[in-house]
Amino acid sequence: MRPIDADELVKLLYKNIEIFEPLSVIDKDVQNAIARIKCDIEIVESMPTVEQTTTSFVHGHWIKLDEDGYDATYKCSHCNTCFYGVVDPCNDLCNFCLACGAKMDESEVEE
Numbered sequence: 093m094r095p096i097d098a099d100e101l102v103k104l105l106y107k108n109i110e111i112f113e114p115l116s117v118i119d120k121d122v123q124n125a126i127a128r129i130k131c132d133i134e135i136v137e138s139m140p141t142v143e144q145t146t147t148s149f150v151h152g153h154w155i156k157l158d159e160d161g162y163d164a165t166y167k168c169s170h171c172n173t174c175f176y177g178v179v180d181p182c183n184d185l186c187n188f189c190l191a192c193g194a195k196m197d198e199s200e201v202e203e
């Protein structure tokens with residue numbers, strides 16, 4: 093699951109309707125496209141809202157397990173998934189876990 097800001101998406105879809113609406117007077121295809129966008133808005137609005145206890149609000153920190161010269165192995169404190177080389181908490185490349193989505197804003201603790 094990838095939580096998104098549905099309100100922002102709906103705003104963007106309405107903006108697209110505004111942009112294309114002047115053309116809909118003369119173009120049937122544009123009218124159909126606007127009708128499809130309105131259906132998309134209804135679909136987005138009908139989606140359930142995620143509870144705040146799901147992964148989007150889970151917090152964790154990187155645990156440095158091993159260092160091999162340039163690269164290191166880090167483990168997510170929340171789901172224990174290990175990453176080698178691709179995650180470098182020092183340069184802010186990954187402020188969330190690629191496996192569980194935990195936000196890595198807890199203070200780092202080395203094991």
Ligand SMILES: [Zn+2]
Binds near residue numbers: 170190191
């Ligand atoms: Zn994780």
